[in-house]
Amino acid sequence: MGFATTDDGQEIFFRTHGTNGPLLVFVSGYFGVDNIWQPLIAKLSLQYRCISYDSRGYGRSSKPVSSDSYSVTRHAADLRTVLDACNITERVVFVTHSMGCNIAAAYYLAYPDSVTGMINSAAYYDGHRIQKFVPKEAFASGADIPSQCVAFYTNMGLDEETALEAARWPAHGRRNNAHALISFTMENKYPQINVPALVVLGQDDAATPEELVTPIVQEMPTCKLEVLKGVQHFPPTEAPVEMERLIRVFVEGLSR
Template identity: 45%
Template sequence: MSYATTDDGIEIYFDAKGQGMPIVFVAGYFGISDIWQAQTDALSEKFHTVAFDSRGYSRSAKPLQAEAYSIPRHAEDLKAVIDAAGIRGPVVLVSHSIGCNIISTFAVNYPQQVAGLVYTACYVDGKQMRDAGMTVEMVCEAVSTPSGAVAFYQPFGVTESVGAEAAKWPAHSMQANAAAFLNHEMADRYDAITAPALILQGENDAPNPLPFATALQQALGGGAELKILKGVNHFPPLEAPETVTAYVEEHACKCFAE
């Protein structure tokens, strides 16, 4: 098992495999590397793939202080993982849900380290989510018990076996991460992102409907390519693994060829 240690002393579990140009996978509010298993298994035959558990989840440390959780903090954790994995050149970053804000923040802060971006189940920022009716209190109440945490994800397309993992995560970290993503605003920062971007959005995404994806596309200056995944809800890596893998591989090859 491999761990990166962040600049605030938190251990982040990561799994690195394969050789070649680097692709790093970033989970969202379902913050475990398991959601990327199909992609890393397939792509590690050609690329150096890295996936990790976010702080507060699974094999990574779970600090008790609420202030230890924020989107900028997660972006610095991503930096620590990239460094610990021995990656020195630009990477392609692949994200899910709130991971999209994490990689966007990283791309703003470390543009020279980003070759390309892939967003799945995306949105613009926490304000967009709040404007759509989601509140910190609503999410915190929903995930306050193990059974509630599992039930929270069930309508979003997660597989039963993977969804059951949510029962293992402490309520304090899930609640702190809820505040982290819902309070984060960055709509005015996307114009600083210049790396080529690909958006993969399920046509039936329950929490992040298609207008969220088109809003992100516009925020990125309209140059991002948008692919709508038929019959897919909020978990494209699990619901359409082969399709997501193929799109990630195609985009990565384009980015690394530039």
Template identity: 40%
Template sequence: MAYAITDDGIEIYYEAKGQGLPVIFVSGYFGISDIWQAQTNALSEKFRTVSYDSRGYGRSAKPLPAEAYSIPRHADDLKAVIDAAGINGPAVLVSHSIGCNIISTFAVKYPQQVAGLVYTACYVDGKQMRDAGMSVEGVSEAVSTPSGAVAFYKPFGVTESVGAEAAKWATHALQANAAAFLNHEMADQYSAITAPALILQGENDAPNPLPFATALQQVLGGGAELKVLKGVNHFPPLEAPETVTAFVEEHVRKCFAD
């Protein structure tokens, strides 16, 4: 098992596979690397893939202080993982849900390490989420019991066995991470992002509906390519694994073609 050590001393579990062009997978509120298994298994035959459990989840450390969780903090964790995996040049960053704000924040702070961006189940920032009626309590309490977690995630395309994993996560981390993404605002920062971007949005995404994706496309300057995935809800990597894998591979090759 491999761990990166962050600058605040937190252990982040990560998996690195394959050789070649680097592709990093970043999870969202469902912060375990397992959601990317289909993509990393397939793409590690062609590229160097890295996935990891976010702080507060899975095999990574779960610090107690609420202030240990924020989107900028997660972006610095991503930097620690990239460094630990020995990736020195630019990489393509692939994200899901809250991970989209993590890679955007990373791209603003570390532009030289970003060759391209892929957003799945995306949104602009926490203000957009709050305006849509999301709250810390509503998000974190919904997954506090096994049955609640299964019921919460099932409509989003997550199997019962995978959804039940959410109930095993530390309550303090769930609450702190919910506050972290809901309080993060960055709509005015996207103009600093110049890396080519691809947006993969499910047409039936319930928490992050299609207008969230078109809004992200707009703040990115309109240059991002948007692909709407038919019949897909909030978890494209799990619901349409082969489609997501194919689009990611195509985007990686485009990003490194120049």
């Protein structure tokens, strides 16, 4: 584990796992810490190398106060900083959650030769379109009230023990990341993401219904959709066994 320093002087906490095999990079979303990935990484790191990290505004990473310090493209630049700190020069597979799908997309558009595939769980098209289903006020509501922060995530399917992490975050971090999420637009650039991709959707996910997902699958040149029954917005924690299987099948398919 370590801290990577960004070009604007912020520190991003990261962890590396495993010593052999293809490289998986786990990108969190509006629940911006790497906690949701740890059960999966414990299994996958026996066969793959894995990198996980906390996004700015969350967990063990820096939490700048200014809203100007937050955007999806800024998060993508932070991701590049983490990979540079880990001396990564090879192409990677992104495994993302929620807003992480937009962060990975922004990263790909900036560094298309650095990515070999994407697995996007609880994905949505972009912040502009998600407002129809989850208004900006909902993301930042109760930011000053720990119990409401926890309820925001448990209502979307996250277990309470993990959701309690949100009670530790400063309110400005949640507000600024809410603005970053809502402000981002893909500007119809999904057709430019020309790598194998898989979108994993929870059938009961009210935050990212199929209307926000199918355009991604339709527009990306090589993208498939997997729908998990009985799952809401957190496939990595709600369905870890199935997620592990899907990741393994996807990565094995890249080498064929």
